[in-house]
Amino acid sequence: MADLSSTFIGIKSPNPFWLASAPPTDKEYNVRRAYDAGWGGVVWKTLGSEGPPIVNVNGPRYGVVHGADRRVLGLNNIELITDRPLEVNLREIKQVKRDYKDRALVISLMVPCEESYWKDILKAIEDTEADGVELNFGCPHGMAERGMGSAVGQVPEYIEMVTRWVKQYSRMPCIVKLTPNVTSILPPALAANRGGADAVSLINTIKSITNVDLDAFSPFPMIDGKGSHGGYCGPAVKPIALNMVAEIARHPETRSLPISGIGGVTTWRDAAEFMALGAGNVQVCTAAMTYGFKVVQEMISGLSQYLDEKQMALSDLVGRAVPNFVEWQHLNLNYVTKAQIDQDLCISCGRCYAACEDTSHQAIAMSPDRVFTVKDEECVACNLCIDVCPVEDCITMRELPKGSTDPRTGRVVGDFADWTTHPNNPAARLAAE
Amino acid sequence: MASTPYAAGIVAGRLSSSDYAAHFSDHEPPLDPHEARVAADRCYFCHDAPCITACPTSIDIPLFIRQIATGTTDAAARTIFDQNIFGGICARVCPTENLCEGACVRMEAEGNPVEIGALQRFATDPMIARGDHPFTRGAATGKRIAVVGAGPAGLACAHRLAMKGHEVTVFEAREKPGGLNEYGIASYKAPGDFAQAEIDWLLQIGGITIRTGTALGRDVTLDALLSGHDAVFLGVGLSGVNALGIPGEDAAHVQNAVDFIARLRQTTDKSTLPIGRDVVVIGGGMTAVDAAVQSKLLGALNVTIVYRRGQERMSASDVEQNHALTTGVRLITNAVPVEIRADGAVAFEYTLDGDAGSQRTGQTFALPADQVFKAIGQTLTAPAGVTPEGRKLGAGHLGGKLWAGGDCAAGGEDLTVTATAEGRDAAEAIHAALTR
Numbered sequence: 001m002a003d004l005s006s007t008f009i010g011i012k013s014p015n016p017f018w019l020a021s022a023p024p025t026d027k028e029y030n031v032r033r034a035y036d037a038g039w040g041g042v043v044w045k046t047l048g049s050e051g052p053p054i055v056n057v058n059g060p061r062y063g064v065v066h067g068a069d070r071r072v073l074g075l076n077n078i079e080l081i082t083d084r085p086l087e088v089n090l091r092e093i094k095q096v097k098r099d100y101k102d103r104a105l106v107i108s109l110m111v112p113c114e115e116s117y118w119k120d121i122l123k124a125i126e127d128t129e130a131d132g133v134e135l136n137f138g139c140p141h142g143m144a145e146r147g148m149g150s151a152v153g154q155v156p157e158y159i160e161m162v163t164r165w166v167k168q169y170s171r172m173p174c175i176v177k178l179t180p181n182v183t184s185i186l187p188p189a190l191a192a193n194r195g196g197a198d199a200v201s202l203i204n205t206i207k208s209i210t211n212v213d214l215d216a217f218s219p220f221p222m223i224d225g226k227g228s229h230g231g232y233c234g235p236a237v238k239p240i241a242l243n244m245v246a247e248i249a250r251h252p253e254t255r256s257l258p259i260s261g262i263g264g265v266t267t268w269r270d271a272a273e274f275m276a277l278g279a280g281n282v283q284v285c286t287a288a289m290t291y292g293f294k295v296v297q298e299m300i301s302g303l304s305q306y307l308d309e310k311q312m313a314l315s316d317l318v319g320r321a322v323p324n325f326v327e328w329q330h331l332n333l334n335y336v337t338k339a340q341i342d343q344d345l346c347i348s349c350g351r352c353y354a355a356c357e358d359t360s361h362q363a364i365a366m367s368p369d370r371v372f373t374v375k376d377e378e379c380v381a382c383n384l385c386i387d388v389c390p391v392e393d394c395i396t397m398r399e400l401p402k403g404s405t406d407p408r409t410g411r412v413v414g415d416f417a418d419w420t421t422h423p424n425n426p427a428a429r430l431a432a433e
Numbered sequence: 434m435a436s437t438p439y440a441a442g443i444v445a446g447r448l449s450s451s452d453y454a455a456h457f458s459d460h461e462p463p464l465d466p467h468e469a470r471v472a473a474d475r476c477y478f479c480h481d482a483p484c485i486t487a488c489p490t491s492i493d494i495p496l497f498i499r500q501i502a503t504g505t506t507d508a509a510a511r512t513i514f515d516q517n518i519f520g521g522i523c524a525r526v527c528p529t530e531n532l533c534e535g536a537c538v539r540m541e542a543e544g545n546p547v548e549i550g551a552l553q554r555f556a557t558d559p560m561i562a563r564g565d566h567p568f569t570r571g572a573a574t575g576k577r578i579a580v581v582g583a584g585p586a587g588l589a590c591a592h593r594l595a596m597k598g599h600e601v602t603v604f605e606a607r608e609k610p611g612g613l614n615e616y617g618i619a620s621y622k623a624p625g626d627f628a629q630a631e632i633d634w635l636l637q638i639g640g641i642t643i644r645t646g647t648a649l650g651r652d653v654t655l656d657a658l659l660s661g662h663d664a665v666f667l668g669v670g671l672s673g674v675n676a677l678g679i680p681g682e683d684a685a686h687v688q689n690a691v692d693f694i695a696r697l698r699q700t701t702d703k704s705t706l707p708i709g710r711d712v713v714v715i716g717g718g719m720t721a722v723d724a725a726v727q728s729k730l731l732g733a734l735n736v737t738i739v740y741r742r743g744q745e746r747m748s749a750s751d752v753e754q755n756h757a758l759t760t761g762v763r764l765i766t767n768a769v770p771v772e773i774r775a776d777g778a779v780a781f782e783y784t785l786d787g788d789a790g791s792q793r794t795g796q797t798f799a800l801p802a803d804q805v806f807k808a809i810g811q812t813l814t815a816p817a818g819v820t821p822e823g824r825k826l827g828a829g830h831l832g833g834k835l836w837a838g839g840d841c842a843a844g845g846e847d848l849t850v851t852a853t854a855e856g857r858d859a860a861e862a863i864h865a866a867l868t869r
Contacts, residue, residue: 069471390542
């Protein structure tokens with residue numbers, strides 16, 4: 001069994017699987033169950049300022065996108081930050097941390113963008129013995145309308161300012177949680193870095209409407225005939241999250257900034273992918289909300305088996321794929337592949353043919369007896385046939401060896417050459433002149 | 434009803450009333466909406482799908498399954514009924530394992546096809562149950578067409594003709610319409626008088642008059658029909674039954690399986706049906722299986738199907754055979770009956786399948802029997818004035834005003850779905866001929 005113990009910005013946990021700040025971490029009872037189930041850490045559900053607690057809706061809080069057999073592919077929520085009194089949360093945090101010293105416990109915070117609020121809340125949590133704080137600059141619903149959450153995360157100057165306050169008034173490690181509801185994730189990440197953040201965590205949820213009731217003509221979740229946008233999460237958002245994590249991980253100014261990866265982590269494999277793209281650990285919410293806390297056992301055993309098979313330490317995995325995440329212009333245009341169909345595996349469904357014939361390059365031939373073959377002279381290697389084929393490994397890509405001729409273009413496959421030097425690239429021509 | 438399963442002879446009431454109810458309830462209960470969504474999601478929406486090719490009526494199966502998956506069951510039903518007005522009964526009785534499901538690419542992938550038959554039932558049942566007929570009759574053409582036989586071929590033909598605006602009269606020898614749907618299908622496959630409900634629903638198209646108890650050759654002549662109508666469609670089925678041709682065949686305890694099946698279907702209280710303790714069914718097709726299984730369900734203690742050749746040659750599908758075996762029916766293959774003895778027992782001789790066909794071995798055995806069912810095939814009784822081509826009538830247009838389809842006509846397997854396709858296609862051809 002590989003050693004999964006993790007140290008993230010100085011915070012130790014027995015494994016890199018933390019529960020994200022969200023409904024599952026709202027109170028002592030849940031958090032104890034999570035630790036007992038094996039979670040390495042917990043980011044406590046976001047605390048607000050002292051005073052009258054937040055109010056939530058009393059109708060549905062979640063919308064869902066289902067796949068086959070009602071598999072939860074995406075979830076959105078309109079729940080606000082904790083609606084329990086601050087002193088209750090603080091008391092419970094302290095009790096839990098005392099009983100689970102080996103587990104990470106980070107407190108998520110969201111207060112108005114004024115220095116005194118941050119100073120006060122940081123003082124309030126000082127003696128909980130929590131391991132760190134996470135600044136919730138991410139929630140896109142409800143609190144954003146009040147100038148908090150993603151309203152802060154969308155303004156790099158605010159991120160930097162508040163992060164500075166937090167580092168000024170607290171010795172705790174500080175994670176800045178970023179919102180994906182921006183055109184580029186880099187300015188917010190750079191701002192957090194400038195403000196002195198010890199790490200960023202991302203992504204928070206994405207503004208969304210999961211579906212519309214076609215009888216009531218209202219978005220879901222529907223509250224008395226009306227709906228508000230929610231924050232989208234779960235497996236559906238993983239590709240967006242992976243890209244944002246990787247962009248930060250490869251940027252020269254943020255490449256050494258630790259990242260806690262969030263967004264649709266459902267299995268050990270998702271976690272490994274986040275970590276390979278630069279995340280030091282991962283945070284999970286939807287998978288736990290869908291299947292319960294026990295899912296962490298599969299994540300632990302799966303990541304452990306993978307690391308054993310690869311003979312890698314956990315730290316070897318972090319960032320391993322980052323050097324291979326490049327801009328399009330640096331992709332090798334002399335890497336030529338052709339689809340090939342394994343006739344023994346083919347079940348003759350014809351999906352590759354329909355996809356290619358109707359929507360792509362007419363590169364698959366269909367015989368009267370339903371044998372499907374690739375026309376190398378037409379195949380641009382787009383991969384769509386592989387993507388739609390229901391049989392794993394039935395269609396694969398075959399690389400044309402260097403020196404051979406691509407029957408589609410008639411050109412000989414040469415050495416590495418990318419767009420930066422391509423004759424059709426005006427910039428390349430200018431550089432050559 | 435003090436009989437027991439052990440009582441010798443042909444007696445009624447071998448079982449408790451609850452046993453009868455359980456045995457003759459829906460053999461394969463319908464999918465619930467969630468099951469249907471899950472089953473529908475397994476469809477790959479194949480290009481030029483093999484299941485469509487395998488369906489004698491060419492239903493656009495991937496489309497109707499996708500319509501189920503997206504919550505539009507009535508649209509799915511319409512897709513089915515466009516091609517096959519008997520989509521309801523076909524969903525229950527089609528040997529799908531030999532047709533659409535046998536061709537499903539998931540068979541190749543994992544040996545487990547999309548449940549097309551069950552999904553078809555899921556789509557079609559609600560519309561029929563509501564009595565919501567999806568088609569409207571075209572403007573009246575003034576053309577009159579006679580259809581002989583109110584089985585699936587005749588009624589499919591009549592429905593399509595009525596849709597086109599023609600006036601159709603259906604002549605049916607029996608007391609009820611439906612043909613084999615009503616008289617020839619195992620009771621547990623279509624309980625609740627489904628066949629009649631489906632016909633009532635079908636007839637909502639209008640323009641169809643059914644004259645039951647009117648047999649061709651007895652009550653009406655073909656010449657009269659031809660002279661009184663613009664076209665005549667023969668869907669008379671196969672009313673003859675093959676004989677064994679062995680000594681003792683005339684004994685009272687020897688019956689035609691088709692008559693037994695028909696009587697079962699027409700009897701509401703199954704406990705009144707007498708059945709033997711030791712039942713022998715001779716044959717290898719679906720009729721043999723239906724008779725054997727239902728004998729067992731009626732409380733027969735020992736039921737044996739005996740087929741003259743190897744099991745792989747039985748025309749009953751694997752699913753049907755397995756159903757018989759799991760019901761407790763015994764299957765003996767490669768044995769031909771040679772005599773029905775005075776004590777009721779049936780003597781058989783073993784055979785060997787070889788290149789030159791089945792050969793007798795000289796080795797014999799006997800099965801005790803107090804009831805014997807013959808299920809070795811049905812034959813055409815050709816209407817006077819029509820010359821058969823071999824063992825059947827020609828298919829489609831027979832010349833002049835005369836068309837034929839269904840089991841009585843050459844081509845295709847003797848299945849409800851095939852008969853439906855042939856009736857439908859004959860209607861299109863008649864329509865084309867009459868409006869040319």
